[in-house]
Amino acid sequence: MLGEMKRRDFLACAGVGALGLLARRLGAAEAGPRKPNVVVIVADDLGYADVGVHGCKDIPTPHIDSLAANGVRFTNGYVSCPVCSPTRAGLMTGRYQQRFGYEFNTGPPPGSLGEHVGLPLSETTIADALKAAGYATGAVGKWHLGMRPKYHPMKRGFDEFFGFQHGGHSYLKLAPDDYSPILRGTEPVHEQEYLTDAFSREAVAFIERRKAEPFFLYLAYNAVHTPMEATAKYLDRFKAIANPKRRTYAAMLAAMDDGIGRVLAALREAGIEENTLVVFFSDNGGPPAANASRNDPLRASKGTVYEGGIRVPFIVQWKAQLAAGKTYDQPVISLDVLPTALAAAGGKPPAERPLDGVNLLPFLKGAQATPPHESLFWRMGAQAAARKGNWKLVQARGGQAELYDLAADIGEKTDLAAQKPDVLKDLADALAKWQAELKEPLWGGPQRGKDPADKGRRNKGKK
Numbered sequence: 001m002l003g004e005m006k007r008r009d010f011l012a013c014a015g016v017g018a019l020g021l022l023a024r025r026l027g028a029a030e031a032g033p034r035k036p037n038v039v040v041i042v043a044d045d046l047g048y049a050d051v052g053v054h055g056c057k058d059i060p061t062p063h064i065d066s067l068a069a070n071g072v073r074f075t076n077g078y079v080s081c082p083v084c085s086p087t088r089a090g091l092m093t094g095r096y097q098q099r100f101g102y103e104f105n106t107g108p109p110p111g112s113l114g115e116h117v118g119l120p121l122s123e124t125t126i127a128d129a130l131k132a133a134g135y136a137t138g139a140v141g142k143w144h145l146g147m148r149p150k151y152h153p154m155k156r157g158f159d160e161f162f163g164f165q166h167g168g169h170s171y172l173k174l175a176p177d178d179y180s181p182i183l184r185g186t187e188p189v190h191e192q193e194y195l196t197d198a199f200s201r202e203a204v205a206f207i208e209r210r211k212a213e214p215f216f217l218y219l220a221y222n223a224v225h226t227p228m229e230a231t232a233k234y235l236d237r238f239k240a241i242a243n244p245k246r247r248t249y250a251a252m253l254a255a256m257d258d259g260i261g262r263v264l265a266a267l268r269e270a271g272i273e274e275n276t277l278v279v280f281f282s283d284n285g286g287p288p289a290a291n292a293s294r295n296d297p298l299r300a301s302k303g304t305v306y307e308g309g310i311r312v313p314f315i316v317q318w319k320a321q322l323a324a325g326k327t328y329d330q331p332v333i334s335l336d337v338l339p340t341a342l343a344a345a346g347g348k349p350p351a352e353r354p355l356d357g358v359n360l361l362p363f364l365k366g367a368q369a370t371p372p373h374e375s376l377f378w379r380m381g382a383q384a385a386a387r388k389g390n391w392k393l394v395q396a397r398g399g400q401a402e403l404y405d406l407a408a409d410i411g412e413k414t415d416l417a418a419q420k421p422d423v424l425k426d427l428a429d430a431l432a433k434w435q436a437e438l439k440e441p442l443w444g445g446p447q448r449g450k451d452p453a454d455k456g457r458r459n460k461g462k463k
């Protein structure tokens, strides 16, 4: 009550001139509780098995684990593509990215530098939507949604950016180059810190800078993607790991986990952790050959539509609203992040087109007991998959459609296509209906061999 009086008196004295911003903020507070902050943290190529809460033994991930302890962990959490860039396009839009032709990775230059290679400007992003809801918006880390200036994050709804625009970057060689330098805003900078630490530093700085207003922070680490590079600070923790690649992977993951701890600490110190929706997931499954990640007990890896390519560590924490230490077992997908964040923010979804993602909050609060999605679908070139209930159809490159019962067979070992033709047909029909709604790929389309993720197809096509 006293606070209320003081605030009114203060406003009366301050007027709306020099202290207009403060007055507006206090005015918003009068209208209702402060909107929650939204922090979306994306890991890159993190293996399904490589977090403590999924049973990882050799690499501690206490801060990622703390999100699960304080929030909800998805046991059937998916991304919309088994490679980096299309997953980000789906995350940014809440829509299956193939609806607007974003089916493939952007690949290496020069192809990735094309005018048309990037998140189509006709799409509204999660940052656009949250900005419209009054949020300060910042992106830190890997962008991978177009190299041209028109695709830069600050043209796609973000007030601030620190990171790089392409799909990968050295963690140690950080002098500006012509191709994909580290940028602060649009200016190349010569970063001095280990890149993962630099991203954590910038994320913390964003929180400290913006803590007085509702904000959206998109923190997209390129850890634990190749190149395999780490510093002694982290490598020294893993002397017990004999395999040098796994040891480096462990060090890279530890740096990211430490960084997530720094971000959570910054929220706590600012007194806003309770009312911040934090989302964490990996953009695709681990590629064991490249980075020594592990996806067990899932089948296969990054680049495939088996579970090892698309089912990922996926956790949400919102202490003020969601119960702690729960798991949620119905299938969810990274497309759900936009509608969920927007619902938390009290914003309206982009009206001009349907979203595929759904607001998960009623489901996580137990207000809705049905599954959020009747079906989920994937397609990347010749590969496709559909999930409905516990059934999953997998169309691998060049093979017959396979059918798995994920409830009994999470490792997709027993193909039941021949035993369950009716189930197979039901999923195949649903998949065909979905595919009929998709656009031709904007790049790597009919000549899909251009796409690095489609190397198998390219080789197959060679006479």
Ligand code: CA
Residues within 6 Å of the ligand: 044, 045, 083, 084, 225, 283, 284
């Ligand atoms: Ca990735």
